[in-house]
Amino acid sequence: MQSNLKGLKFNAYITIIDDTEDEKFRIAIKDNMYTKGLRTTAASKVLYNFIPDYDATVVAKLKKDTRIKIVAKTNMHEFAIGGTNTSSIFGPTINPNDPELITGGSSGGSAVAVAVGDVNAALGTDTRGSIRIPAAFCGVYGFKPTFGRISNYGIIPVSWSLDHVGILSREVDSIRKVYNILKGYDPNDTNTMINLIVNEKRKGEKVKRIGIIKELTEDCDTKTDFMRFMDKLGLDVEEISIPLLPISIEVLDKFRAETAYYHSQFLKDHENDYFPDVLASIKQGFSVSGVDYVRVIMNRDEMIKEFVKIFNKYDLLACPTVPIYPPKVKDILENYTSHLLKFRKMLTRNTSSFNFLKVPAISVPINKFVGAQFIADIGCDEYLLNFVSSLSV
Structure with a gap:
């Protein structure tokens, strides 16, 4: 029987589970x-x-909710190690708004599934921006919650220290619905202990002041679109400098040691089965010294404490989700590995810091290819969603 899923045309899916029509979410x-x-x-x-032989915690929670139908499993960048969605054994995903452009990744298939209207929402994972980047490039919302709010148990890891499960949708209310189903303590994932320690903060409060992060807004091709959008909000908006940002690529790359550890089980027999850009990223992790890795782990909490002080003065922070417009697929494929590594740094420049800092962030569509990213304090997930819900985008 032929499927009616529009995303098939854009190579959004790997496995169709149940695409029958009914009233379920x-x-x-x-x-x-x-x-x-x-x-x-x-x-x-x-x-x-x-x-x-078992379900990820998030999958088990969705299956348990009788209102939910899981329709399909989506295409992605191999092992979620890349921001373009061009390295997939099933072929690249195609941007439904312009087939010449990348969808962004690594959750590109999830972004397409949402953008074409096949589903109400889609789950993705986000290690350095892998939900927010394709959300921006495909014109949808992409939400990364506070680290640990949603369990990672049963998720193939990139980096246990940076990985977040999150949600993409055309509607904030749908994101909130799925978030409320998925969040909570899971004994199989100790990072979810935060749900027992930090309750949702500032839920009923209004956003009054937003700080535009200078370091993540200057030198952006997308700055004009972003500033025009911010001007329309009618809120108290002020440009601020946060010298801590962006967290350097040298710091973030220390977490590739975690990636290398996971993939060491496969490399002996399958090294030639990886895409070149993915293999290069994995191998980079083997060169990280134990001392350097531990140093970053030890310094992280102090950096987070310093960063969140900014929320004593500003309710939210903002910047363009991605500094550049979506590159063309052919520009990446023509010189595969070098182009991917070149684009990766720019694609993740504005998103990756907030994985490291554990704070919630959401990409709000400005147009079909550009997103505005809003960032809140740790534990202010519903506060952030309520604010975005109030915008007439």
């Missing part, structure tokens, strides 16, 4: 999330025939 999930008895590939030849 429709969700797609990224193919790095364990699904019991159903293939989970992470868009890689390495796991092409891998079938888990």
Whole structure:
């Protein structure tokens, strides 16, 4: 029987689960999330025939809710190690707003599934921006919650220290609905202890002051679109300098040691099965010294404490989600590895710091290819969603 999913035209899906029409709330999930008895590939030849024997916590929660239908598993950048969605054993995803442009990634299939209207919401993962980047490039909302709010148990990891499960949708209310289903303590993921310690903060308060982050707004191709959007909000908006940002690529790359550790189990037999850009990122992790890795881990909490002081003065922070417009697929594929590594730094410049700092962030569509990113204090997830809900985008 032929599927009616529009996203198939744009290579958004790896596995169709149930695309029958009914009144249920429709969700797609990224193919790095364990699904019991159903293939989970992470868009890689390495796991092409891998079938888990249990569900990821987020999948189990969705299955338990009778209002929800899981429609499909979405295409992605191999092992979620890349921001373009061009490295997939199933082929690149195609941007429905302009097929010549990348969707962004690594949750590009989830962004497309939402953008074309196949589903009400889609799950993605975000290690350095992998939800917010494709959300911006495909003209939808992309939400990364506070680190630990949603369990990562049963998610194929990139970096346990930076990975977040999040949600994409055309509507903030749909994001809120899914967030409320998924959040909470999970004994299988100790990072979710935050749900027992930090309650949702500032839920009923209004946003009054927003700080535009100078370091993440200057030198952006998308600055004009972003500033025009911010001017329309009619709020107290002020440009501020936060010298801590962006967290340097040298600091973030120390977490590639975690990536290398996970993939060490596959490399002996499958090194040639990886895409070149993904393999290069994994191998980079083997060169990280134990001392350097521990130093970053030890310094992280102090950097977070210093950063969140800014929320004593500003309710939210803002910047363009991505500094550049979506590159063309052909520009990346023509000189594959070098172009991917060149674009990766720019794609993640404005997003990756907030994975490191553990704060919630959301990309709000300005137009079909540009997003505005709003950032809140740790634990202010619903506060952030309520603010975005109030905007007439």
